[in-house]
Amino acid sequence: MKLFLDTANVEEIRTVASWGILDGVTTNPSLVAKESRSFEEILREVCGLVDGPVSAEVVSVEAPAMIAEGERLARIHPNIYVKIPMTTEGLKATRALRSKGIRVNMTLIFSSLQALLCAKAGASFVSPFIGRLDDHGETGMELIEEIVTIFRNYKFTTEVLVASVRHPIHVKEAALLGADIVTMPFSVFEKLPRHPLTDLGLERFLKDWQKVPKA
Ligand code: E4P
Numbered sequence: 785m786k787l788f789l790d791t792a793n794v795e796e797i798r799t800v801a802s803w804g805i806l807d808g809v810t811t812n813p814s815l816v817a818k819e820s821r822s823f824e825e826i827l828r829e830v831c832g833l834v835d836g837p838v839s840a841e842v843v844s845v846e847a848p849a850m851i852a853e854g855e856r857l858a859r860i861h862p863n864i865y866v867k868i869p870m871t872t873e874g875l876k877a878t879r880a881l882r883s884k885g886i887r888v889n890m891t892l893i894f895s896s897l898q899a900l901l902c903a904k905a906g907a908s909f910v911s912p913f914i915g916r917l918d919d920h921g922e923t924g925m926e927l928i929e930e931i932v933t934i935f936r937n938y939k940f941t942t943e944v945l946v947a948s949v950r951h952p953i954h955v956k957e958a959a960l961l962g963a964d965i966v967t968m969p970f971s972v973f974e975k976l977p978r979h980p981l982t983d984l985g986l987e988r989f990l991k992d993w994q995k996v997p998k999a
Pocket of ligand 1: 790812913915948949967
């Protein structure tokens, strides 16, 4: 399973990239708005830090404008995946961008039927938002199970990118279901390597090592 960071903050990306296990980055307009820098400048820097897909979202809502914006974003770097919202205009734009060889991450997915349409339109990734479903009183992980099953049934090559992740259990459950990718905020990513028994165990090993006679 690939692990992506869901942020537009380059310091967070630099930190996780230095651990050697970062496969890609997702951004969205809300995350970019927190950075007070131009989107293009952020994207160029992020693409220099990560050797993997970097999702950049369009803000147009009509297909012709989405396509033009997607083409502009894709020209910034070969690793850019254009993020397109799940609307009928978005489906048209996805199909058109795909036919031009531009890879698309379809976003704001809240049902398995929406995901099926994204796969048929040729999206490279679909992004179901599980945390927002949980917040809404639905079980987000059930959506992942449905999408993984449907994509396996029909051998779609579209990858399931689990988004809107709130805690490490979401990451574990996505892995158990066979999701292709999980994108998560830095606050979740930094929890993954930690376990109190690891810290205690290391402390004890280092303490015991002091008792070993030095040659
Ligand atoms: C996905 O690509 C989105 O950027 C993101 O995961 C949304 O998460 P949120 O629901 O925490 O805003």
